Amino acid sequence: MDCDVLTLAGLWNSGPQHWQTLWEARHPRLRRVEHRDWNNPQRDEWVAELDAAVGACQGAPVLVAHSLGCMLAAHWAASGSPLRAAGALLVAPADVEAPSYPIATNGFAPAPMTALPFPCLVVASTDDPFVSRERARVFAGAWGARFVEIGAAGHVNADSGYGDWPEGERLLLDFCAGLRDA
Secondary structure, three states, rough: OOOEEEEOOOOOOOOOOOOHHHHHHHHOOOOEEOOOOOOOOOOHHHHHHHHHHOOOOOOOOOEEEEOOHHHHHHHHHHHOOOOOEEEEEEEEEOOOOOOOOOOOOOOOOOOOOOOOOEEEEEEEOOOOOOOOOOOOHHHHHHHEEEEOOOOOOOOOHHOOOOOOHHHHHHHHHHHHHHHHHH
């Protein structure tokens, strides 16, 4: 990994067997954006925490987001920050407007539906309990992202059998290489 990467975990902070956590352990350039409160996320606070983490990077980082972290990336992009990301890998974006979303959305709804100002890739499952395949495709279209459907993968987390997730790591490495070659 030869670029700065910030991981944006979702609600409750990805656990010890989540692919984000495992990738961070393997790649020293991957760094998690920390939040004061992982259980009751407030959009403005999380956006400010992400902005501070981006500002601490040497250059524009690649964002690797999961679930609510995808909505965080979209809200940060729309926040007017002068800082930039090089790109974003957005995995299993949580639909904060759906009845299946597990907590109050605290400012994350409605989901931003404007193009993100950096290249992005949305990765989605066909049976995610927190976003329908169709809605994930709508997010990708609105954000100007390439869309990759990976089949029945649940919420693409450790509970769904996606702990280490080497295919996702390959997607990230290829995505970073594409950014470098562009």
